[in-house]
Amino acid sequence: MSITQVSSFQGNSIASDFPSNRMDCSSDGQHIVVFAGKRDNRFVNTGLNSTAPSQIWISNDSGQSFRNQTTFGTGGDFKNIEQVYYGNYRWLLCSVKCSSTGQYMLTSIQDRQNGYGNYFQYSNDYGATWYFLFNTGPNTKSELIEDFSISEPIEGGNQNFPCYITFEHRGQVWVWSPLTSTSTQSLSNIKVNDISMSSDGSKIVFAGRNQVCKFSTDFGSTWSDVPNLTKGGCCSLVDNQMIVVDYDSETKSIEYSTDSGSSWTSSQISSLSENFHEVSIGSNQIVLCGEGGKLYLGDPSRNSSLPKMPNSIQSVFPG
Numbered sequence: 615m616s617i618t619q620v621s622s623f624q625g626n627s628i629a630s631d632f633p634s635n636r637m638d639c640s641s642d643g644q645h646i647v648v649f650a651g652k653r654d655n656r657f658v659n660t661g662l663n664s665t666a667p668s669q670i671w672i673s674n675d676s677g678q679s680f681r682n683q684t685t686f687g688t689g690g691d692f693k694n695i696e697q698v699y700y701g702n703y704r705w706l707l708c709s710v711k712c713s714s715t716g717q718y719m720l721t722s723i724q725d726r727q728n729g730y731g732n733y734f735q736y737s738n739d740y741g742a743t744w745y746f747l748f749n750t751g752p753n754t755k756s757e758l759i760e761d762f763s764i765s766e767p768i769e770g771g772n773q774n775f776p777c778y779i780t781f782e783h784r785g786q787v788w789v790w791s792p793l794t795s796t797s798t799q800s801l802s803n804i805k806v807n808d809i810s811m812s813s814d815g816s817k818i819v820f821a822g823r824n825q826v827c828k829f830s831t832d833f834g835s836t837w838s839d840v841p842n843l844t845k846g847g848c849c850s851l852v853d854n855q856m857i858v859v860d861y862d863s864e865t866k867s868i869e870y871s872t873d874s875g876s877s878w879t880s881s882q883i884s885s886l887s888e889n890f891h892e893v894s895i896g897s898n899q900i901v902l903c904g905e906g907g908k909l910y911l912g913d914p915s916r917n918s919s920l921p922k923m924p925n926s927i928q929s930v931f932p933g
Contacts, residue, residue: 636761636892638712638719645716645740646673648680649709668695668707670721672741683744686723686735691746693735699727708732708759713766714813716740718777720747722759728752732759732783734790736775747775748790748797750783759783760823761808765815768792778815780834782806787820789834800834807861808892810851817874819856821846827858829875840869841878848902850895857900861889870900883910 637648648671671680686693695705705723712719719737721744724730732750737743750759762781771777771792779790786799787806809820819829819840827840827849840846840858847861856871866883888905902910 636709638710640712640716641714642716644674644676645712645719646677646680647671647710647712647719647721647741649707649721670695670707670710672719674716674740683741686721686744687733687746691733693723693733695723702726706758709761711762711764712741713764713777718764718767718775719744720762720764720775720777720779722762722781724758734779738774745774748795750788760806763809763811763818765811766813768815778811778833780809780811780815780818782809782820787818787834787837789815789818791815791833798834800830801828801837807846808848810849810856812851812853817851817856819849819851819858819875821849821858827869829856831874838875840875842880843867843869847889848891848893850893850900852895855895857893857895859890859893859902866890881912 637646639646650669650671670683672683673680684694684696686695693705695703695707697704704725704727706726708722708724710719710721717738717740719741721735723733723735725733731752734747734749735744736747737745759781762779765778767776768778772795776792778792781788782804785801785803785805787801787804787809788797788799790797804820805823805825806820807823809818811818816833817829817831818834819827821827822845824845827843827846828837829840830837840856843858843860845860845862846858849856849858851857854872854874856875858869860867864884864887866886868881868883870879870881871877886904888908890902890904892903894901900912904910
């Protein structure tokens with residue numbers, strides 16, 4: 615496995631430590647969308663300093679070049695994320711997602727002027743132009759949506775954005791349907807660190823912050839607990855495979871299912887103090903990305919410690 619380092623963009627840090635980024639790309643790697651920002655600590659409920667912007671960068675040439683996307687929407691829905699309000703930046707971004715072809719991209723922008731509502735903005739032309747899709751109500755806790763997830767385009771779905779969307783807002787898990795263009799909510803007193811959705815939108819799994827982790831196989835109508843975990847740092851869902859990883863423990867516990875949550879296998883990475891921010895799964899193999907750029911690769915179906923990646927990859931991502 616070889617990795618090429620991309621250094622065409624630089625994310626802003628909005629506190630005194632390292633930036634926390636999210637990204638997504640098309641299955642062929644041609645279209646890439648990156649969110650660059652900063653949270654004080656992803657795994658605790660702390661305020662977000664708004665004295666510098668979060669950013670979105672887009673590439674349509676496999677990472678050879680990136681452009682900084684600063685404007686979203688048109689007309690009355692126009693948003694400029696570099697707009698200043700009482701000395702601080704008015705708009706804050708939380709995450710980015712795209713479909714497997716890269717044609718459909720989505721981000722959420724929080725309005726720090728009018729009740730901290732979140733405005734979902736979409737692109738259906740590979741990130742070239744952006745439009746308003748829907749917004750949440752005000753967020754009384756002033757909390758930024760941590761992450762969201764989308765499905766693949768659904769037959770008969772909204773012609774502008776035909777993908778399901780799932781996210782947590784004001785302690786509830788919401789699912790926006792491209793068939794009805796409306797959102798439904800479930801659960802209460804929930805705060806997620808990460809959330810993932812299947813390609814058809816029917817399955818959802820989330821990693822809870824200092825609380826239970828759950829999954830659903832019926833578009834979020836009913837939920838079941840992921841066993842053995844009291845909190846989760848990151849999660850991933852592909853086809854019938856689900857994985858959730860905990861945080862803030864010397865032994866990083868991992869729960870893995872190959873049958874949409876009917877049964878689970880437990881695994882651990884021993885004596886590791888750093889947290890993981892992202893996990894990706896496919897073909898019975900996972901990649902974990904942790905603090906300091908550390909990467910781990912392993913087979914989650916084995917009930918044993920996951921091996922460290924080769925030194926050639928660690929040199930690209932120091933840590």
